Amino acid sequence: MLRTLTIIPVHGLPEVRPGDDLAGLIIDACEESCRLEQHDVLVVSQKVVSKAEGRLVEVDPDDPQSHKPLVVEESARIIRRRGDLIISETKHGFVCASAGIDRSNVEPNIAALLPDDSDRSARRLRDAIAGRCAVRVGIIVADTFGRPWRRGLTDVAIGSAGLLPVLDLRGTDDAGGRELQVTEVCIVDELAGAAELVRGKATGVAVAVIRGVDPAWFGEGNVVDEIVRHPSEDLFR
């Protein structure tokens, strides 16, 4: 039986600084709004994870291109360049613009890098919340990426914990009893995008709670091993 999902923006998270206890700040903010429940999924923006983990670098506030040397440093491989645009493969294997480095929602002299290991960041949040609130939740660390053939950006998962990143429907029958052709749904990316709809970019709402997720979607898995496509499978790199 399919369920209704609710996507709740979490207000009241303070400005996050390096070394902050992010799990504690999120738990406190959720207390005010929706109080965490068993099988909630929390979608947390990459930006606050990077801030808490101190993944911040000083740049020239007067030069909008002053973070570009960092893009090359944070990349394993440059894939395409056009003007100021650099599409590269990051050390984690993500293919995205500017190696995921950006300068919005940080001080003018700061650029935020991606977390070293967003799956680990997600696991730590999951474990801290399980320990303090005694609820089993899923965590997604989300960032905003472009797509090669479609305009506009969408949020995707760059890290996850407690969730099956891909729902494998192979061997499942369609409504007519025939085996499905579309078989592997990337639920963590769909959840990340859904959360973006209530988080917004301009408002500084860094966390959303998704309630009503099927308990069968909880389990072990992570984004880098299960979602990032290996270059050997790739037709477009």
Added chain:
Amino acid sequence: MLRTLTIIPVHGLPEVRPGDDLAGLIIDACEESCRLEQHDVLVVSQKVVSKAEGRLVEVDPDDPQSHKPLVVEESARIIRRRGDLIISETKHGFVCASAGIDRSNVEPNIAALLPDDSDRSARRLRDAIAGRCAVRVGIIVADTFGRPWRRGLTDVAIGSAGLLPVLDLRGTDDAGGRELQVTEVCIVDELAGAAELVRGKATGVAVAVIRGVDPAWFGEGNVVDEIVRHPSEDLFR
């Protein structure tokens, strides 16, 4: 102020056949579950739109590759091939596998093609619902596409009506008062993916209602003109 979104699966849609009044069937099914409200967004699977519009072709039920000649016919350009996999640009400009043709949730001797013009399909549904229910809704026609660098599939919009496909945040300030770098969010794709989470593939729930969408996101626009990236802008074709 950001709102809570609710994503509601619509049960009870009967098997759709060529020539059926799809808007009427959807309205009836919604009456049973959630009764349409002003500013609801309805996400409708490509499959039922294709069925209602008779975009069905006979194929050999015993040969799983018998629809392959149709893939070439429905493509403007083949982009990559590997084994049975064909990635092409469809006549509409979508870059996807098998020109969007698939054989799940149809009879074994049938393959479903994409609608001729899914934006038009969406406009017709929007207009019919406005006429009969006196509510202004947004419509998204959704299909399941792969991504070049990420495993698993997600639902995206192949047609829309009544919604701004891209939310343009250029000129908007971030929470710190600086201009945002990430500026154009493809909300129709995020809405399509969110709806997939409650629709599922195996269950035959072809429609979901998303309630709580910001009224400012309603407006004129369509997917083919605003989301499909023109080959001249493309770095990966």
